[in-house]
Amino acid sequence: MNDIKTAIENVTKELFGQEGSVELTRPDAQFGDFSSNVALQLAKKLGKNPREVAEAVVEKLQDIETINKVEIAGPGFINIYLTDQSLTSLVSLDYAKNRTDQTVVIETNNPNPFKAMHIGHAFNAILGDTIANLLDADGAHVYRVSYHGDVGLHVGKSMYSLLKYIDGDVDKLTNIAENERNSFMSKMYAEGSKVYKEDENAKAEIDDLAQQSFEPKTALYKQVYDICKNWSFEQIDQIVARLGNKPIDEQGRFLESDADHRGVKIVRDNVPEVFEESDGALIFPGSKYGAFDNAFVASNGRGLYAARDLGLMQLKNEYYHPQKSYIITAEEQRALLIGVIAAAELSMPDLKDVTVNITHGTVKLSTGKMSSRDGDVVEIDWLLDRIADAVKEHSGENNPAIEAGALRYQFLKVKIGTDVVFDINEAVSVVGNSGPYLQYAHARGCSILAKTTNEVGSYASNLNESEHLLVRKMTEYSEVIEHATRELAPHYICTYLYELSQEFNRFYEKNQVIGSDTETSRLKLVSDYTNILKQGLNILGIEAPEHV
């Protein structure tokens, strides 16, 4: 592709004295393998008719031996058809890596303990993990971390119900079976939330219990708190693994309780240069920086979320010294993060341009209330169990790789940033544009390769139509990966791999591989296809089993 590009650049320079980069695009298959609009761009500059310019360029290009045919279409597009031989030579798993000199830190999950993980957490975790994969694919040295709110109001709400439940006897807690804990915790939190809104006395008590998450007043509080916090992290690790996420770094679990005092100190040390006192609170005038004025330390002296985030940035820097630090959050936190990042750059100048906030939409439910006892949240375990049911209907057995793949692909195929309308029927679907479709297509390919004793050969010099279309699609791989890593946009890979697999399935319908005259050539085709698909899926964090 670069040869063609360079060739056109040379031609335009020679003919018109015009220097500059030429764009090559991938047109519809009927318009060739590559297309250039260079004639249209140059025509205006030169004061000539675009078709005339195109004709002059085309005349030169026809001499290039890798080009089979060049045509001028429409107002002056130059459509280039390569020979099959030169097209197949472009098939490759390689792509350019642009972050090889970078160390990066990225949060790949951050559900809070003392609550159950729901679908929004899964969305966030899958996006974070996949963006981490993209950074890794692009050559960066990646540290995956997590961040959890183990202090504050939500802890108070859960502790209220928990302390009522055990009624002074911790054994009541330890008697709860392991597989009951998640929904138990969920219920405790829901009850606490409910009374907090409805009962003034309970509210006061919960506020006090929330404060105790920083400094427990009783041994019993501490005991219950520690047990439940451990349970939560066991659950989180288990569920995150079930989603197909790679584990976080050994030192990568950060807690708000650790970040809090650091953050408060940073704020206090930077009054009045960065932060100012207002009504007893310490605020940052974020409205000057595209955000909003925000309290970092409350009037009672407690650190607030924004201050803890400063502490977290400092912690990450001390552990990893990253050039870039990625935080994946819902869109509703965008303005907040703009303020926090601005405050961080002023109070910790070393961290300038380090932290990047990537925002995603919220997960909305299409069918309203679907699951759980305490409201309209969909718990991850419940959802994955439903997906497992659907997968089992097809294959007769459970397959964790397919279950995770179905969910990941469902979330990843959409452009990051807009809201996701979550439909349970679509999520458990294994047909059409879905993870299982891709995994199935991969297994089909592997199955062919496993069935023959012949060696994979090299490409035949002439391809039939469906072979040509599949090869043509495969040559786009490197461009797609580079695009996706550059923009940290996994959905480009999803779209591509789906189109690639469609081409494979079409090829599969029309061509017998084993026993055909061109078997070794077709084996090469299938082999390249499965390798590309597998590598692409792996970047998405989706496994590609040989049998599904």
Added chain:
RNA sequence: GCGCCCGUAGCUCAGUGGAUUAGAGCACUGGUCUUCGGAACCAGGUGUCGCAAGUUCGAAUCUUGCCGGGCGUACCA
């Protein structure tokens, strides 16, 4: 009020730095099938690309204004 994001087929969504005839999946109807895995393939059609103006050889894409929706707007996170 101000700021940010969004509006493409019945539904869910793609559509690269402007480009040839705006595409997929789902759903619906029909077909393929003694061949390497039917989680498949093929065929059938619908779009004032929210509205309007502007820039351009050319706009779903860029600019402006409006309409509609979401989010944010300091002591929750």
